[in-house]
Amino acid sequence: MTHLLETAAHPSALRRVAIEPLTRVEGHGKVTILLDEQNRVHQARLHIVEFRGFEKFIQGRPYWEVPVLVQRLCGICPVSHHLAAGKAVDMLVGALTLTPTAEKLRRLMHLGQILQSHALHFFHLASPDLLFGFDSDPDRRNIFGVIGEHPDLAVRGVKLRKFGQEVIRHIAGKRIHGTACVPGGMNKALTAGERDELRRETAQVVRWSQDAVRTCRDLLEASAHAPTFGVFPSNFLSLIRKDGALDFYDGGLRARDARGGLIFDHVDYTHYNRYLREEVKSWSYMKFPFIISLGDEDGWYRVGPLARLNNCDLLDTVFAEHERQLFRQAANGGMQHATLTYHWARLIEMLHAAEGIERLLDDPDITGTDLVVKGERALEGVGVIEAPRGTLIHHYEVDENDVVVRAHLMVSTTHNNQAMNEAVRNVAARYLDGNRLTEGLLNHIEVALRAFDPCLSCATHALGRMPLRVELVDAEGRVIDRIVKGADGTFWPE
Amino acid sequence: MASKRKLATCSLAGCFGCHMSLLDLDERLFDLLELVEFDRSPFNDIKSIRGMVDIGLIEGGLCNAESVHVLHHFREHCRVLVSVGACALTGGIPSMRNHHSLKDCLEESYIRGIGVENPHVPDDPELPLLLDKVYPLHEVVRVDYYVPGCPPSADALWHVLTALIAGRDPRLPTSLLRFD
Numbered sequence: 113m114t115h116l117l118e119t120a121a122h123p124s125a126l127r128r129v130a131i132e133p134l135t136r137v138e139g140h141g142k143v144t145i146l147l148d149e150q151n152r153v154h155q156a157r158l159h160i161v162e163f164r165g166f167e168k169f170i171q172g173r174p175y176w177e178v179p180v181l182v183q184r185l186c187g188i189c190p191v192s193h194h195l196a197a198g199k200a201v202d203m204l205v206g207a208l209t210l211t212p213t214a215e216k217l218r219r220l221m222h223l224g225q226i227l228q229s230h231a232l233h234f235f236h237l238a239s240p241d242l243l244f245g246f247d248s249d250p251d252r253r254n255i256f257g258v259i260g261e262h263p264d265l266a267v268r269g270v271k272l273r274k275f276g277q278e279v280i281r282h283i284a285g286k287r288i289h290g291t292a293c294v295p296g297g298m299n300k301a302l303t304a305g306e307r308d309e310l311r312r313e314t315a316q317v318v319r320w321s322q323d324a325v326r327t328c329r330d331l332l333e334a335s336a337h338a339p340t341f342g343v344f345p346s347n348f349l350s351l352i353r354k355d356g357a358l359d360f361y362d363g364g365l366r367a368r369d370a371r372g373g374l375i376f377d378h379v380d381y382t383h384y385n386r387y388l389r390e391e392v393k394s395w396s397y398m399k400f401p402f403i404i405s406l407g408d409e410d411g412w413y414r415v416g417p418l419a420r421l422n423n424c425d426l427l428d429t430v431f432a433e434h435e436r437q438l439f440r441q442a443a444n445g446g447m448q449h450a451t452l453t454y455h456w457a458r459l460i461e462m463l464h465a466a467e468g469i470e471r472l473l474d475d476p477d478i479t480g481t482d483l484v485v486k487g488e489r490a491l492e493g494v495g496v497i498e499a500p501r502g503t504l505i506h507h508y509e510v511d512e513n514d515v516v517v518r519a520h521l522m523v524s525t526t527h528n529n530q531a532m533n534e535a536v537r538n539v540a541a542r543y544l545d546g547n548r549l550t551e552g553l554l555n556h557i558e559v560a561l562r563a564f565d566p567c568l569s570c571a572t573h574a575l576g577r578m579p580l581r582v583e584l585v586d587a588e589g590r591v592i593d594r595i596v597k598g599a600d601g602t603f604w605p606e
Numbered sequence: 607m608a609s610k611r612k613l614a615t616c617s618l619a620g621c622f623g624c625h626m627s628l629l630d631l632d633e634r635l636f637d638l639l640e641l642v643e644f645d646r647s648p649f650n651d652i653k654s655i656r657g658m659v660d661i662g663l664i665e666g667g668l669c670n671a672e673s674v675h676v677l678h679h680f681r682e683h684c685r686v687l688v689s690v691g692a693c694a695l696t697g698g699i700p701s702m703r704n705h706h707s708l709k710d711c712l713e714e715s716y717i718r719g720i721g722v723e724n725p726h727v728p729d730d731p732e733l734p735l736l737l738d739k740v741y742p743l744h745e746v747v748r749v750d751y752y753v754p755g756c757p758p759s760a761d762a763l764w765h766v767l768t769a770l771i772a773g774r775d776p777r778l779p780t781s782l783l784r785f786d
Binding site: 136138140184186187253254259267271274286389397402555558 | 619630652702728729733757
């Protein structure tokens with residue numbers, strides 16, 4: 113049933129409703145819905161409407177520029193792109209094992225990013241829907257409304273995000289688009305003074321993160337929607353550590369099916385393209401990835417906090433592991449499939465990140481000064497991490513002149529493309545179908561999308577579209593010929 | 607109490623980093639809300655500016671017809687329009703595509719790319735018309751002020767906003783005037 117409501121039989125006879133731009137998500141996207149005269153939904157799609165072109169314009173650049181360039185894909189999770197590219201570049205310089213200090217600094221920066229991104233998403237973007245209701249007054253259903261009516265919660269959200277950003281700044285020099293990774297390591301050590309400054313805050317940050325998990329769980333329990341809103345089965349993909357623990361920075365690829373059965377496990381991520389492909393669909397710039405062995409129809413999957421908590425066997429910090437067990441018990445030990453449980457999983461991860469930051473700051477290696485290693489040069493590098501929104505894959509090929517000749521990025525939000533479309537159609541069919549559309553009903557669609565925390569800027573690295581296509585059609589409606597005009601004015605046959 | 611200034615913000619061909627820098631005001635966000643009321647912004651669900659606003663902040667350059675349309679709408683409805691960050695000022699990193707032909711870029715992503723199934727270039731009418739190049743804002747509309755940086759720091763944004771709210775001409779001190 114993958115493609116139910118994806119494509120209407122007779123779109124021209126239908127009324128079009130668009131939710132545009134999507135708000136309280138990052139980046140540019142829209143949802144279109146096609147309805148008949150009785151407001152029955154015939155088609156619903158999430159479109160990614162922007163383009164960038166990173167894969168092309170990165171070509172010809174020296175590889176050491178890449179981690180700094182590609183982080184400009186996204187201002188919310190620049191550290192993710194910086195690290196994934198950094199890991200790929202490590203392979204290019206043969207730095208197969210970093211120094212303990214370099215790896216721990218990267219992990220620390222990454223946890224800072226997980227913390228700030230998850231806090232931002234929950235408090236600033238998604239919490240208004242849960243606090244005020246999906247169809248509450250839109251003038252109040254935002255972070256400013258939360259500040260007005262739940263100031264304590266808002267202050268904590270702001271301060272949690274601030275702490276994560278400060279972790280990043282201490283390592284990368286800036287909160288957004290700093291520099292830290294260099295080929296084979298890191299460019300700056302953390303001083304004892306800087307460490308102490310962060311360490312003073314961690315007990316508070318861990319406590320607030322625990323409270324946030326509880327708040328989210330309470331909100332979901334109180335919500336009449338939560339158990340049934342946007343529930344659909346899917347496969348799940350994430351990185352996994354050798355012992356089955358969740359690991360944001362490194363590991364092998366694990367995929368489970370909807371009942372929890374393993375599809376593959378501990379796969380060397382440099383071989384990702386033996387397991388994953390991406391389908392192009394004409395109506396979105398974002399491709400549709402799938403697991404090759406299951407095919408494009410059934411092989412789609414979810415990534416991100418929900419996938420990671422469904423996939424992993426444990427979290428290696430005490431408080432977060434306790435919460436993970438509650439999370440799994442709530443699904444009777446099976447897989448959680450409800451869209452809104454993304455929020456719960458995300459905040460458990462925020463707690464895990466807070467605890468992980470504290471542990472790393474107490475590690476003597478963190479203030480070490482041995483930062484860079486070198487090895488045998490290679491011409492191909494793949495870097496994979498678990499970004500806040502899910503598995504992030506960077507893949508580069510360079511020539512003997514150190515210049516990038518090919519690049520391929522599979523970003524977290526792209527992995528979720530089919531699942532987000534499923535969520536849109538699921539909610540459209542259940543809540544919108546046959547009803548007079550109101551702002552509040554349409555917000556239900558956005559609530560489902562927000563749960564994925566989509567980063568649509570990240571997802572628009574691929575370039576553009578044909579602005580014009582001309583078809584020559586005969587009397588029976590058969591297409592005889594077709595040419596395409598590019599935005600640069602050139603024509604070519606399709 | 608004096609009525610609050612109205613502020614609208616949007617991101618065009620940017621990465622939302624400038625909006626994140628605005629959130630990096632941290633606790634000063636609460637002070638900002640004493641001074642301004644948000645009209646359209648990605649932080650709320652106002653999809654289009656509702657009336658005239660006092661200050662418009664735009665991050666990102668222009669890459670498609672939709673972004674040009676939104677820019678014009680902002681210019682018409684903002685008494686003061688501020689170009690925020692490298693991409694709005696110069697096109698930024700996305701304008702690196704200006705060195706390549708569009709055809710080449712399209713084929714790289716959707717036809718020649720690694721692991722592409724059903725290779726073809728997306729062409730649905732729902733996808734907005736692509737511009738030949740990425741342009742900075744001031745090539746299309748009049749811009750009143752420019753705040754450089756990738757992104758500008760929260761301190762720089764605070765400096766500019768508080769000056770504009772007070773009716774002063776914002777001038778960034780050297781310490782806040784950065785392009786990185």
